[in-house]
Amino acid sequence: MTYQPAFPAAIQPAALALLEAMTTSQLARVHQGFQVNLQGELLSAPARLYCSPGDLRALIDHATGDHRTLALCLGTRHWNGYVREECLRRFIATDRPWTAPFLVQLLGEYVIEIVELIASTTPQATVQNLADFARENPKFMALTRQRATSYWDCYFRRHFPSLQTYPAIRTLNAMDALAQAA
Structure with missing residues:
Protein backbone atom coordinates (compact mmCIF):
# COMPACT_ATOMS: atom_id res chain seq x y z
CA MET A 1 0.00 0.00 0.00
CA THR A 2 1.32 3.42 -0.91
CA TYR A 3 2.18 5.61 2.03
CA GLN A 4 -0.33 8.29 3.03
CA PRO A 5 1.43 10.73 5.39
CA ALA A 6 -0.47 12.11 8.37
CA PHE A 7 0.94 13.97 11.34
CA PRO A 8 -0.44 16.04 14.22
CA ALA A 9 -1.35 19.55 13.08
CA ALA A 10 1.55 21.16 14.96
CA ILE A 11 4.17 19.22 12.98
CA GLN A 12 2.28 18.38 9.75
CA PRO A 13 3.79 21.15 7.54
CA ALA A 14 7.34 20.37 8.68
CA ALA A 15 6.82 16.62 8.31
CA LEU A 16 5.46 16.93 4.77
CA ALA A 17 8.33 19.21 3.74
CA LEU A 18 10.88 16.79 5.21
CA LEU A 19 9.26 13.79 3.54
CA GLU A 20 9.24 15.60 0.21
CA ALA A 21 12.94 16.42 0.58
CA MET A 22 13.72 12.82 1.59
CA THR A 23 11.81 11.29 -1.28
CA THR A 24 13.52 13.36 -3.99
CA SER A 25 16.48 10.98 -3.72
CA GLN A 26 14.26 7.96 -3.04
CA LEU A 27 15.63 4.70 -4.36
CA ALA A 28 12.31 2.81 -4.04
CA ARG A 29 8.62 3.46 -3.55
CA VAL A 30 7.49 4.39 -0.03
CA HIS A 31 4.99 1.99 1.57
CA GLN A 32 2.58 2.51 4.41
CA GLY A 33 4.14 1.88 7.80
CA PHE A 34 2.47 2.30 11.16
CA GLN A 35 -0.49 4.45 12.14
CA VAL A 36 -1.05 5.56 15.72
CA ASN A 37 -2.96 8.12 17.74
CA LEU A 38 -1.00 10.91 19.30
CA GLN A 39 -2.87 13.11 21.71
CA GLY A 40 -6.06 12.52 19.72
CA GLU A 41 -4.49 13.09 16.28
CA LEU A 42 -3.35 10.59 13.67
CA LEU A 43 0.33 9.98 12.98
CA SER A 44 1.15 7.81 9.97
CA ALA A 45 4.80 6.93 9.36
CA PRO A 46 6.38 5.24 6.34
CA ALA A 47 7.45 1.60 6.56
CA ARG A 48 10.93 2.42 5.28
CA LEU A 49 12.63 5.34 3.58
CA TYR A 50 15.06 4.47 0.82
CA CYS A 51 16.89 7.76 0.35
CA SER A 52 20.65 7.75 0.37
CA PRO A 53 22.21 7.94 3.86
CA GLY A 54 24.28 10.95 2.79
CA ASP A 55 21.22 12.89 1.61
CA LEU A 56 19.40 12.09 4.86
CA ARG A 57 22.38 13.19 6.98
CA ALA A 58 22.66 16.45 5.02
CA LEU A 59 18.97 17.14 5.51
CA ILE A 60 19.25 16.46 9.25
CA ASP A 61 22.39 18.59 9.62
CA HIS A 62 20.74 21.57 7.92
CA ALA A 63 17.58 21.37 10.03
CA THR A 64 17.27 22.99 13.46
CA GLY A 65 15.13 22.58 16.57
CA ASP A 66 11.97 20.52 16.18
CA HIS A 67 12.56 20.20 12.43
CA ARG A 68 15.84 18.40 13.15
CA THR A 69 14.19 16.18 15.77
CA LEU A 70 11.41 15.32 13.31
CA ALA A 71 13.98 14.56 10.59
CA LEU A 72 15.77 12.25 13.03
CA CYS A 73 12.48 10.52 13.88
CA LEU A 74 11.79 9.97 10.19
CA GLY A 75 15.38 8.75 9.87
CA THR A 76 14.45 5.83 12.15
CA ARG A 77 12.38 4.58 9.21
CA HIS A 78 15.50 4.39 6.98
CA ARG A 84 18.27 4.14 12.17
CA GLU A 85 20.51 3.70 15.22
CA GLU A 86 22.42 6.93 14.51
CA CYS A 87 19.15 8.88 14.25
CA LEU A 88 17.80 7.31 17.44
CA GLN A 105 8.29 1.07 16.78
CA LEU A 106 12.00 0.28 17.04
CA LEU A 107 11.35 -2.04 19.99
CA GLY A 108 9.50 -4.33 17.58
CA GLU A 109 12.35 -4.57 15.11
CA TYR A 110 15.24 -7.00 14.85
CA VAL A 111 18.32 -4.80 15.38
CA ILE A 112 19.39 -5.75 18.89
CA GLU A 113 21.78 -2.81 19.23
CA ILE A 114 18.84 -0.43 18.79
CA VAL A 115 16.66 -2.35 21.24
CA GLU A 116 19.44 -2.36 23.85
CA LEU A 117 20.06 1.36 23.32
CA ILE A 118 16.41 2.14 24.01
CA ALA A 119 16.30 -0.16 27.03
CA SER A 120 19.43 1.32 28.57
CA THR A 121 19.17 5.03 27.80
CA THR A 122 15.54 6.10 27.67
CA PRO A 123 15.60 9.21 29.86
CA GLN A 124 13.12 9.68 32.68
CA ALA A 125 11.64 12.77 31.03
CA THR A 126 10.66 10.71 28.00
CA VAL A 127 9.10 7.92 30.06
CA GLN A 128 5.89 9.88 30.72
CA ASN A 129 5.44 10.52 26.99
CA LEU A 130 5.96 6.80 26.38
CA ALA A 131 3.39 5.89 29.05
CA ASP A 132 0.87 8.36 27.59
CA PHE A 133 1.51 6.93 24.13
CA ALA A 134 1.07 3.34 25.38
CA ARG A 135 -2.24 4.21 27.03
CA GLU A 136 -3.54 5.81 23.82
CA ASN A 137 -2.37 2.98 21.50
CA PRO A 138 -3.03 -0.44 23.09
CA LYS A 139 -3.30 -2.25 19.73
CA PHE A 140 0.00 -0.83 18.51
CA MET A 141 1.64 -1.78 21.80
CA ALA A 142 0.27 -5.33 21.52
CA LEU A 143 1.54 -5.61 17.93
CA THR A 144 4.96 -4.28 18.95
CA ARG A 145 5.07 -6.83 21.79
CA GLN A 146 4.17 -9.62 19.35
CA ARG A 147 6.94 -8.56 16.99
CA ALA A 148 9.48 -8.28 19.80
CA THR A 149 8.48 -11.72 21.06
CA SER A 150 8.86 -13.18 17.59
CA TYR A 151 12.35 -11.70 17.11
CA TRP A 152 13.36 -12.92 20.57
CA ASP A 153 12.13 -16.41 19.69
CA CYS A 154 13.87 -16.50 16.30
CA TYR A 155 17.16 -14.74 17.01
CA PHE A 156 17.79 -13.92 20.67
CA ARG A 157 16.46 -16.81 22.76
CA ARG A 158 19.99 -18.17 23.34
CA HIS A 159 21.30 -14.83 24.56
CA PHE A 160 18.19 -14.05 26.66
CA PRO A 161 16.90 -17.44 27.92
CA SER A 162 13.74 -15.90 29.38
CA LEU A 163 11.47 -13.68 27.31
CA GLN A 164 11.16 -11.39 30.34
CA THR A 165 14.90 -10.64 30.18
CA TYR A 166 14.80 -9.55 26.52
CA PRO A 167 15.38 -5.75 26.54
CA ALA A 168 12.44 -4.93 24.26
CA ILE A 169 10.02 -6.86 26.47
CA ARG A 170 11.49 -5.34 29.65
CA THR A 171 11.02 -1.86 28.20
CA LEU A 172 7.49 -2.58 26.95
CA ASN A 173 6.58 -4.01 30.38
CA ALA A 174 7.89 -0.88 32.08
CA MET A 175 5.90 1.34 29.70
CA ASP A 176 2.74 -0.69 30.30
CA ALA A 177 3.21 -0.49 34.07
CA LEU A 178 3.56 3.30 33.92
CA ALA A 179 0.56 3.58 31.61
CA GLN A 180 -1.59 1.55 34.00
CA ALA A 181 -0.38 3.44 37.07
CA ALA A 182 -1.43 6.83 35.72
Missing part, protein backbone atom coordinates in the same frame (compact mmCIF):
# COMPACT_ATOMS: atom_id res chain seq x y z
CA TRP A 79 16.31 1.06 5.33
CA ASN A 80 19.80 0.98 6.86
CA GLY A 81 19.90 -0.19 10.50
CA TYR A 82 23.06 1.79 11.20
CA VAL A 83 21.34 4.97 10.05
CA ARG A 89 20.98 8.20 19.37
CA ARG A 90 20.56 11.83 18.36
CA PHE A 91 16.92 12.21 19.49
CA ILE A 92 16.40 9.66 22.27
CA ALA A 93 16.73 12.30 25.01
CA THR A 94 14.24 14.66 23.33
CA ASP A 95 11.11 15.29 25.33
CA ARG A 96 8.47 15.65 22.60
CA PRO A 97 5.31 13.52 22.57
CA TRP A 98 5.62 12.87 18.83
CA THR A 99 8.97 11.10 19.26
CA ALA A 100 7.33 8.26 21.24
CA PRO A 101 5.86 6.30 18.29
CA PHE A 102 9.18 6.26 16.46
CA LEU A 103 10.98 4.98 19.55
CA VAL A 104 8.34 2.34 20.36
